Amino acid sequence: MKISPKFTHNVAWGVCWAAGLLSLAFLFIIIGYVFVNGIGSITWEFLTTNPKGGLKGEGGILSALVGTLYLIGITLLIAVPLGVGAAIYMAEYARNNWFTKLVRFGVESLAGIPSIVFGLFGFALFVTALGFNFSIMSGALTLACLCLPVIIRTCEEAMKAVPRTYREASYGLGATKWQTITHVILPAAIPGIITSIILTVGRVVEETACLYVTMGGSSNMPTSIWSSARTLSLHLYYLAMETTAINKALATGVILIIIIIIINFATRWLSDRYIAMSGGGRMSNGN
Amino acid sequence: MILINQTMKRMAGVIAAAALVFVTIVTGCAPAPASEPTQSIELSGTINEAGSTSVQPLAELMATAFTQKHPKVTINISGGGSSAGVKATAAGTVILGAASRDIKISEADIIPICIARDGVAMVVNQANPLTDITIEQVAKIYAGEITNWKEVGGDDAPITVVSREEGSGTREVFEEYVTGRYNKKIKADALFFDSNGAVRTKVTAEKNSIGYVSFGYIEGLKALTVGGVAPTIENGQNGKYPIVRRLYFLSKSTPTGAVREFIEFCRSPEGQKIAQDEGYIPIVLK
Amino acid sequence: MSNTSSTDVTKPVIELRRIYDVFWRYAIYFFGAVSFVILLLIALFILREGYPAFEKIGIWQFISGQRWDVADSAFGILPMIIGSLYVTVGALVLSVPLGIFSAIFLTDVAPKKVRKIIRPAVELLVGIPSVVYGLVGMLMLVPAIQQIGQGSGDSILAASIVLAVMVLPTIVSITEDSILAVPNAYREGALALGSTRWQMIWNVVLPAARSGIIASIALGMGRAIGETMAMIMVIGNSIIIPDSIFSSARTLTGTLALELKYATGIHWNALFATGVVLFIFILILNSFGILLLRGKTK
Numbered sequence: 001m002k003i004s005p006k007f008t009h010n011v012a013w014g015v016c017w018a019a020g021l022l023s024l025a026f027l028f029i030i031i032g033y034v035f036v037n038g039i040g041s042i043t044w045e046f047l048t049t050n051p052k053g054g055l056k057g058e059g060g061i062l063s064a065l066v067g068t069l070y071l072i073g074i075t076l077l078i079a080v081p082l083g084v085g086a087a088i089y090m091a092e093y094a095r096n097n098w099f100t101k102l103v104r105f106g107v108e109s110l111a112g113i114p115s116i117v118f119g120l121f122g123f124a125l126f127v128t129a130l131g132f133n134f135s136i137m138s139g140a141l142t143l144a145c146l147c148l149p150v151i152i153r154t155c156e157e158a159m160k161a162v163p164r165t166y167r168e169a170s171y172g173l174g175a176t177k178w179q180t181i182t183h184v185i186l187p188a189a190i191p192g193i194i195t196s197i198i199l200t201v202g203r204v205v206e207e208t209a210c211l212y213v214t215m216g217g218s219s220n221m222p223t224s225i226w227s228s229a230r231t232l233s234l235h236l237y238y239l240a241m242e243t244t245a246i247n248k249a250l251a252t253g254v255i256l257i258i259i260i261i262i263i264n265f266a267t268r269w270l271s272d273r274y275i276a277m278s279g280g281g282r283m284s285n286g287n
Numbered sequence: 288m289i290l291i292n293q294t295m296k297r298m299a300g301v302i303a304a305a306a307l308v309f310v311t312i313v314t315g316c317a318p319a320p321a322s323e324p325t326q327s328i329e330l331s332g333t334i335n336e337a338g339s340t341s342v343q344p345l346a347e348l349m350a351t352a353f354t355q356k357h358p359k360v361t362i363n364i365s366g367g368g369s370s371a372g373v374k375a376t377a378a379g380t381v382i383l384g385a386a387s388r389d390i391k392i393s394e395a396d397i398i399p400i401c402i403a404r405d406g407v408a409m410v411v412n413q414a415n416p417l418t419d420i421t422i423e424q425v426a427k428i429y430a431g432e433i434t435n436w437k438e439v440g441g442d443d444a445p446i447t448v449v450s451r452e453e454g455s456g457t458r459e460v461f462e463e464y465v466t467g468r469y470n471k472k473i474k475a476d477a478l479f480f481d482s483n484g485a486v487r488t489k490v491t492a493e494k495n496s497i498g499y500v501s502f503g504y505i506e507g508l509k510a511l512t513v514g515g516v517a518p519t520i521e522n523g524q525n526g527k528y529p530i531v532r533r534l535y536f537l538s539k540s541t542p543t544g545a546v547r548e549f550i551e552f553c554r555s556p557e558g559q560k561i562a563q564d565e566g567y568i569p570i571v572l573k
Numbered sequence: 574m575s576n577t578s579s580t581d582v583t584k585p586v587i588e589l590r591r592i593y594d595v596f597w598r599y600a601i602y603f604f605g606a607v608s609f610v611i612l613l614l615i616a617l618f619i620l621r622e623g624y625p626a627f628e629k630i631g632i633w634q635f636i637s638g639q640r641w642d643v644a645d646s647a648f649g650i651l652p653m654i655i656g657s658l659y660v661t662v663g664a665l666v667l668s669v670p671l672g673i674f675s676a677i678f679l680t681d682v683a684p685k686k687v688r689k690i691i692r693p694a695v696e697l698l699v700g701i702p703s704v705v706y707g708l709v710g711m712l713m714l715v716p717a718i719q720q721i722g723q724g725s726g727d728s729i730l731a732a733s734i735v736l737a738v739m740v741l742p743t744i745v746s747i748t749e750d751s752i753l754a755v756p757n758a759y760r761e762g763a764l765a766l767g768s769t770r771w772q773m774i775w776n777v778v779l780p781a782a783r784s785g786i787i788a789s790i791a792l793g794m795g796r797a798i799g800e801t802m803a804m805i806m807v808i809g810n811s812i813i814i815p816d817s818i819f820s821s822a823r824t825l826t827g828t829l830a831l832e833l834k835y836a837t838g839i840h841w842n843a844l845f846a847t848g849v850v851l852f853i854f855i856l857i858l859n860s861f862g863i864l865l866l867r868g869k870t871k
Contacts, residue, residue, distance in 0.1 A: 009771035016682040019674030020691055023745065026738050027694045030701065030709050037712075052351075085604025093601055106609030112792070112859035113615065113852070114799025116826045120848040121615040123833060124622050131380045134337060134365040145611045152608065176594040206702040209801035209826070213833050216337065216365030219347060228337070228365030233702045237802060240708050242484025244491075244507055253705045260700040268693065340834075368835035447725045452810070453643040454835030462644065472642065475652070478727055478821055479810035481831040492716065493725045 031257055038250030046251060051219040051235065057245030061252055063221040067136065067229035070222055071211075072204045074140035075147060079200060082144070083151025084186075084193060090152065091159035092181055111149035118146045119210035127214055134216025134228045142214045147203050151196040158192020159185055195270045202263045205256060208233045232256050331359035332545040338372020338385030340482060341456055341501060342534050345403060346385060348561050353552050360545050369456045373397060376537040382546055384537030387456035399535040400542075402553045404568040405501050407460055407530040408518035410487070410508040412494050417441040419512045422529060426466045428497060431474035436495065448477040449489050449498035457483065460532040461499050499530075503566030523568035531568065619852060623845035635846060641812045641828075648843040650850065652814050656729075656822035659815055660804065661797040663733025664740055669790055671737070672744030677774055679745070680752045699742040707806030710735040715807055722819035727809030730818040735803050740793040747792060747866070751785020752778055784865045791862035795855050801826040825851045 045060060052059035086103070094100040122142030132138040162185050170180040186193075208231075216228030217238060230238065232252055239249035336346055343366050350362035367375070369386040373394050376384030390399045409425055411417060420439060427433040428446055437443045450473050451458040458473075466473055478496075480486050486498040491507050500508070502518060510518045513529060522528040542550055552558050559569040627635060630648050638649015675695070679688055710731055719726030755778050763773035779786070801824075809821030810831060825847055836844050 005769045005772055009769040012771040012775070013682055016674050016678040019671050020678035020683055020687070022671060023675045023698075023741060024691050024694050026741070027698055030698075030705070030738070033709055033713060034705060082604055082607050085601055086607055089601045089605030093598065093605070099602075099605075102609050103605045106606075106612045108863050109856060109859060110608050110612050112795050112799075112855055112862075113612075114795075114801065114826060114855060116799065116801040116829050117615065117619070117848055117852055117855070120829060120833065120845060121618050124618045124845070125614070128374075131378065133335070133375060133380050134367055145615075148608050148611065176590050178594040178597040179590060181597075202700055206700060208702065208704050209830055212802065212830055216367060218363060218365045220350070220363060223333075223361055223363070226335075227363050233704050236702070236708065237704045237806075238484075240704070240711065240806065241480070241488060242482045244488070246712065249708055253708060256702050256705060260702070261697065264693065264697050264700055366834065370835055370837040374837075445723070452831040452835070453641070454832050454837075454840060456835075472645075475640070475642075476811045476813040476821065478725060479812070479823070479831065481805075481834075489725070489727075493719065496725065 034250055034253040034257060038247065038252075038254040041247045041251035042254060046248070050221055057239050057243030057248050059219075061232065061235060061255070063219060064230050064232050064235035064252070067215075067222050068205060068231040070136050070225065070229065071140055071143065071215075071231055072201050074136060074225055075143045075204050076197060076200060078140060079144035079147045079151055080193075080197060083148050083196065084155050086148070086152045087155030087159060088181060088185075090156040092177070092185065107149045107152050110145070111153075113146075115146065115207055115209035116213075118142050119213040121145070122210060122214040133226070134214065134218075135226045136215065136222055136229050137225045139211045139215035139229075140225070142210050143204055143207060146207065146210060147200045150199050150203060154196035154199060155189065155193050158189035158195070161192070162188040191270050191273055195267050198263055198267050198270070202260060202267075205231070205259050205263070206233060207231075208237055212237070232259075329359055330357040330545045330548055333361045333363070334383055334546055334549055335363045335365075335381045336383040336385060336536075337365045337367045337375045337381045338537065339369040339387040339456055339534070340366040341369075341387035341405065342385035342402075342536075344503070345534070345562055345565055345567060346536075348565060349402075349553050349558055350549075352557070352561060353549050356552075357545070357548070360549070362549065368454065370454070372537060376539055379539060382538070383542075383549075386535045386537055387532060388459050389533070390535070390537075396539070398538045398541070400538065400550055400554075401533045401570055402536050402550070403534045403559070403562040403570060404523060405503070405532055405534050406518055406520075406523040406528055406568055407457060407464070407499050407532070408502055408505050408510045409497065409499055409513060410490055410505060410510050411497050412490055413507075413509045414494050415441060415509060417511065418509075419515060421514050422465055423469055425497075425513075426469040426471045429466050429473045429477065430469075430471035431476070432471075444495045447493050447496035448474065449486050449493075449496050450477040450479055451486065451499075452479050452481045455481070456532070457499065457501060460530065464530045465499075501566070502568070505566065520563060520566070520568050524571070533570075534567070616852065619845050619848040623842060623847075623849040626839060626842035626846035627849075629839060630843070630846075635843070636850065639814065643840045646839060648839070648846075650825065650828070650847055652812050653823050653825045653828050653847070654850070655814050656808070657798050657824040657826070659729050659822060660732040660736055660808070660824060661794055663729060663818065664736035664797045665790060665794060667733060667737035668741045668744055668793065672741050672789070672793075673748055673779075673786060675741070675745045676748035676752055677779075679749050681770065681774060681778075695742050695745050698738065703739065703800060703803040704806070706735050706739055707803035710803065710807040718819065724819050725809060725821065727807060727821050728819045729808065729815055729822050732804055732808040732822075732824075733818070735807055736797045736800060739800060739803065740797050743793045743796055744789045747789035748782070748786050751782040751789070751866075754785065755781040788862040788865035791858050791865065795858040795862065798824075798851070798858070799826060799855060800824075801830050805830055825854075 047060055048062055049060035050063040122138055126132045126138040126141050127134060166184050167180055170184045211231060211234055217230045217234055218228035222229040236249050236252040239245050343364060346364045350364055354360055354362055369388050372384035372386050375381045376397055390397055409420055424439045429448055434446055436446055483500045483504040486500050487504045487508060490496045490498040516522050516527045518528055523531050536550055563569050635648060637651055639651050640647040640649050679692060714731045714734055715726040718728055718731050759777050759781055760773055763777040804824045805827045810823045810827055811821040812823055815822040828847055829844055833844055
């Protein structure tokens with residue numbers, strides 16, 4: 001009754017193939033289902049009219065698109081400077097002391113906190129205490145907190161990948177640390193910074209839970225950052241849960257998936273370039 | 288010279304502004320003549336509204352109609368729920384709140400202005416043969432004492448109970464008029480969703496389910512007659528249908544200017560027509 | 574460091590840039606502190622809003638209470654805690670074996686061409702918005718489960734399957750990284766002793782990558798407990814302690830998203846208290862995962 005190692009090996013190999021292909025199948029099932037059922041509802045009119053309100057989910061997605069763009073803009077404006085600054089700290093200033101440990105702990109913990117807890121925080125602080133109400137501003141501030149770890153990690157890695165010799169050459173020429181950072185390290189890390197921006201855009205597009213409780217979800221065209229608005233993801237949720245327009249929810253899903261695929265390709269392309277530049281080393285994709 | 292010139296300009300500005308305010312007050316307060324289509328002063332400004340999600344779809348439609356007439360007025364409608372609407376209005380963060388429930392005594396500094404009424408209908412899947420149900424039966428179903436459709440004269444199938452989340456205005460009305468009347472509580476193993484639309488979607492998909500939704504959400508479902516009374520706008524208006532609530536706009540002080548115009552538009556026959564078309568019960572106008 | 578060429582003319586310039594240097598040093602320290610400050614603010618805010626609930630209800634009653642009834646001022650979150658745990662465990666039961674075998678597939682089994690398709694595909698799964706998962710689950714899974722099981726189809730099973738797909742990328746990518754981090758010498762040693770490649774993986778590589786794999790499970794669990802919108806869409810949100818996988822249930826996160834917007838008074842406090850419980854849960858899980866990963870890289 002002894003099973004030969006060769007046999008076990010073959011079975012195991014089969015299981016691995018099955019697992020790998022099943023993972024792939026999930027992707028195809030999800031994307032396939034959404035595309036097959038949703039793509040028919042995408043028309044020029046769908047893209048260029050506002051959701052009309054009411055109960056049948058009439059109208060298109062224009063204001064949700066604009067709301068998403070608003071939110072992307074404001075979130076980047078808040079989060080990128082903070083994130084790049086923190087990344088400069090981690091890559092260039094951090095010494096092995098309590099402060100660095102605190103910062104590291106902050107970034108790592110923040111990265112794991114669920115969206116809805118950020119939403120709870122944003123609701124209590126921005127919406128209620130600061131009186132920003134349900135608005136793009138409240139949503140963007142909440143999202144900025146949520147996206148910070150992604151930006152910090154990506155930029156930090158990019159800066160750490162800048163070869164040591166660059167720094168030494170800069171110091172050798174008499175540059176101060178800050179001059180070295182602004183003139184040598186940041187330019188060299190630009191692909192990484194852009195990657196972090198694209199990843200942030202991806203997060204803004206994906207997020208729903210924290211925005212569900214901070215943005216209000218108005219279907220009107222936003223007029224300022226103090227307007228209540230909805231993103232595409234939120235719009236999909238409202239369509240799916242509160243209207244009969246399931247085909248429009250799926251169509252919105254198609255648009256979302258297309259955006260995500262573009263973002264994925266862009267980051268992949270950039271990080272390939274970036275690896276080529278810094279001369280090897282697989283960029284970790286640990287988020 | 289220059290100094291005088293500037294002062295003059297400034298004074299002229301002040302006078303113009305004062306005149307504008309005066310005209311606005313006069314036109315704002317005067318009972319709007321219904322047959323007068325030309326407005327002497329074009330309304331402008333931004334109205335921020337927040338509150339009940341039951342009012343939200345109606346408010347959005349009314350806002351769209353109103354801003355078509357007054358293109359310089361911007362109206363932002365957001366949700367948040369009745370309590371959030373009351374809070375935001377009291378704090379002055381929005382000029383207009385919305386609530387789908389009555390104002391509590393602790394909130395008495397807020398002025399509620401009824402803009403429409405809304406009935407809550409008992410709905411089942413269209414495949415369900417049942418047509419009528421009594422309030423007591425509904426209360427027992429939601430309390431978990433009746434669990435099979437055959438106990439109320441339907442098929443032999445288990446009942447899937449669909450309800451709204453804690454804090455919902457629709458649920459408060461349902462509890463007040465239905466379960467509360469028989470001292471019952473909604474059972475915990477019901478399915479819970481946080482919007483009328485979500486309840487409708489669920490009841491459409493699940494053959495043996497029962498839910499309660501605003502009249503406006505009946506489409507695609509089978510609305511049961513309650514004690515023989517059909518959930519129609521007419522029955523809501525004449526007081527025969529038992530589960531009806533009022534929907535309010537909230538204001539901290541007597542509304543003026545564009546806000547007042549907007550509220551009056553909502554209460555006008557034109558606004559009430561919009562409400563009725565969407566399935567709400569119009570307020571009784573004198 | 575660089576005063577060899579300094580003259581009276583260049584000196585002020587040097588001074589200015591030195592001042593910049595010092596200014597930015599402090600500014601950068603400030604930026605560095607921001608994430609920790611945000612973390613602290615989050616903790617403080619939800620604790621401040623949640624504390625009255627703990628005080629009035631009692632921490633133990635709050636956590637072990639089985640009834641959540643606002644009209645009755647009964648606030649017990651045990652059903653939600655159990656609901657969250659059930660779906661999380663359900664998701665992990667499905668996704669951990671699949672994830673680990675997929676990771677092995679990517680590192681050792683798949684031809685290069687296949688790998689080049691699957692890795693980006695798995696990464697793409699991370700980016701798909703959770704509402705899209707929820708939507709597909711709602712339209713495909715829930716009706717299917719309704720057909721085979723009893724009840725409405727909104728169930729722990731549906732939620733677990735949706736979650737399993739959502740956490741799969743986390744488990745695959747971290748496991749893959751930790752398998753790749755196992756030194757080649759281990760592999761060569763095992764093969765030299767006459768092992769088949771599977772024996773090498775099973776007996777040598779996986780044990781060496783163990784901490785990374787456990788970390789991937791912990792982090793996947795964190796992601797699963799935190800998921801909100803997709804859960805609301807497929808789980809039915811009943812406030813009961815579920816008795817089967819076909820039973821409806823509610824997660825901690827679901828309660829927050831469903832009820833936050835309408836809540837006032839003690840209900841509001843109780844929701845933030847729920848947030849505190851969730852926050853602590855996640856913090857423990859993630860710290861555990863991060864510690865394991867850090868141990869691996871050392």
